[in-house]
Amino acid sequence: MDKKLATTIGAAARAARTRLELTQADVAERIDVATEVYGRLERGGMLPSVQTLLKLCHELHVSADELLGLAAHGAAPTRSSEPSSSPPERPEVRRLLRTVRQLEAPHVKLLGLVANALGRR
Secondary structure, eight states: OOHHHHHHHHHHHHHHHHHTTOOHHHHHHHHTSOHHHHHHHHTTSSOOOHHHHHHHHHHHTOOHHHHTTSSOTTOOOSSOOOOOSSOOOOHHHHHHHHHHHTSOHHHHHHHHHHHHHHHTO
16 A cells, blocks of 8 residues: 555545535545545545545545645546535534434334424424
8 A cells, every 4th residue: 555645645535524514424424435444544544446536536526636636735626516505514414314314214204203393393
């Protein structure tokens, strides 16, 4: 493994993630890897696969050149991203959504009923 490249990719990913106000768990979920794996990637402990690198570029809105240390931070992404029409979710909402996705259907239904009752107050 090329430790210098791994460190460069990790630092660029961390900078982009921080700029977007995302947690490591948020990015890990979006690129379909375990949070621990993403944390190791950010610390320079591993190199991402090409597929994971592409997912990182897309989800972090950075170019591959930026992640690889070939371009300045904040360079335009290589893939066009859709402008978001809704405001970004708060971290606590993203954490709640991750938890809800793991629940079984009856529990999701019950949680929906509780949320509706709280919304009426």
